[in-house]
Amino acid sequence: MEANEILAKAESLRNGLSTGFRDEIVKSLYTEAEQIAKRAVKTSVDKKYDFDQKIDRLVTSPYTGLPIMLGLLSILIWLTVSGANVVSGWLAVVLFGIGDFGRALFNQIGAPWWITGFIWDGVYLSLAWVVSVMLPPMMIFFPAYTFLEDLGYLPRVAFNMDWMFKKTGAHGKQSLTMAMGFGCNAAGVIATRVIDSPRERLIAILTNNFVPCNGRFPTLIMLATVFVAASFPPALTSLVAAATVVGVVLIGVAFTFLASWILSRTVLKGEASAFTLELPPYRKPNVSRIIYTSIIDRTIFVLWRAMQTAAPAGAIIWILANVPIGDSNLARAIADWLNPFGYLLGLDGVIILAYIIAIPANEIVVPTMMMVYMGAGMMVNGPTSNHAIFDLLVNGNGWTMLTAINLMLFSLLHNPCATTIMTIYKETKSVKWATLSVVMTLGTAIVVTFLTASIARLLGWV
């Protein structure tokens, strides 16, 4: 029996059926379900349900819904920023202290300078940086985020943002995948499987990178704290820093909308499709489950991945910084060569070099950058306070407010990390879409930073 024969037979049988046969099947399915349920279920008056509905009326109202959402996001980020600053300081002192000890020990036993340097100033320093910069924000962000997720808040976010996505021609469930992107963009890309239409799913995949993942939050937090908040009284530091990060996140969301809008009018033309989304009841989150999920599965997983790329990156930078070229070194020379391009974007050559080395994982951009600066400045150890970082960047390497702001923008908008690109390729099974995801984001980052740098310079701000 041939497949085509069966298909032809099915076709002719289908044509022989009365036109409403599909509706008949669905109708009999629903009627059956209704009758069975009617016989099995008894409902009495319920109070809890009313209470849930009262909360939902506030949380999903057209007036209070968005402000509540913004408020929760701000609280989440404020908790992360203020907590992370404290813990990061302690961790830096301890970890860099271990570095000093190890270096002294190696010197004492007479190890050659290049072994001491490679291990302690290269590999170890990079690891210590990654851990002290990344671990604290994740330890606070992930549990708080998982709490909201278990409570049942995410579908309400989708409900509130549905109309905006619809206007851009994208799917309302994209807000769910966008929310997942805050944890990790690769996870956000996988989560797009909940979107039925291939067109809208592609939009969600391509724009997911515009929300900063936990690999990029530490960069944003550090820059916001060290630069933007530095000119405010200490009591306000974490508040201003948090407001800055919220602002950056909102810019990311704005770019998500803009890119979705452009995509759905050019390469991915089409109308937004309708869908149903259940608002599940609020459920009491399970504390031990939250701790397990957020610490073991999320924090440790992301940190471990970062450490795996940080160690070789540290080694590469140390080697680059210790290959002499005249009275300079290879890292400096490459950075100098990249400098004109960096300058155009309001950045500098070291930052561009750091981004190239950090392609496998965005998490290590700041450590990489710092190490190149330090290698050039012959500093022995990492700066442990915000003041020291400010001093190294501004007085040592000519940073301005424009550098900080444009680095935040670049970090927000630039290409996805290697893991995310691979995930996009696996999910779309297409080199074309994976490439577009890189070109689109990197292009946006370059254009936007170039514009802000040019405008700032024209107006004489820097």
Place this chain on the structure above:
Amino acid sequence: MSNTKTVLPTEHCETCPAFTQLEQMGIKVGDFDRVIALAGNPNTGKSTLFNTLTGLKQHTGNWPGKTVTRAEGGFEFNKIRYKLVDLPGTYSLLSASQDEEVARDFILFGQPSCTIVVTDATALERNLNLVLQVMEITQHVVVAINLMDEAKRKGIEVDARSLSRDLGVPAIAITARSGEGIHTLLGAVADVIEGKIDIKPLRVSGTPEFQKAVNELVPMIEQMAPGIPNARWLAIRLLDGDARVQKALTTGELGDIVSRQQRADVQFSGKMSVEGRQ
């Protein structure tokens, strides 16, 4: 449980550990005797039940669509080893989004020994639509009426016996979060697989002319792909003009999809540690 033919398991098993034994086996699923699929509407607690049974810590989240990939784990019940496959939540098996396809392909081609359809006691009517659709594909079905604690708080009572009688398959009230009713559920699963319970799954038939068309197609499909377990359902899908099933038929995918699914099952266990993290 005795060897006599049980009509439906009663509540007594659950409180007497002497009768039944559950041992969580995590991801050690290399050797197993039976495969069980967990299907159900989104956000009905499939992953919670999965975690309770296997002792694994698959992410659960209170939003529909949390599970987009299949997760697998193992447990041992009354000395029989089971492999449990947690499927993405779906409202129906008719549409073609990717998470629904994962669920549909597994129930259809993975040939699980039994499929547990997890339903939400507080929204039974909507959940039953999927139950009916799963019963179209396979007759080895047990319905788990989950979230009984939530239903009680909302003043909703569900009569499991009435449901079992109407559906023709066992329906067991459980609360996956606390583990209540789990032993009864597993007892029913074992009974269905061993044929100790008479299952007469309700089939929604549609109009007589439709029935006749289905009956004409079924033998043709069986002749083309001998051993295909769900010819009736495939015939219905072909009459409906399901592009995915049509494609599976023309590319010959239908013929070797069974063996491919089995191969994928072996590979999947290793991949889970990477992809299962979301």
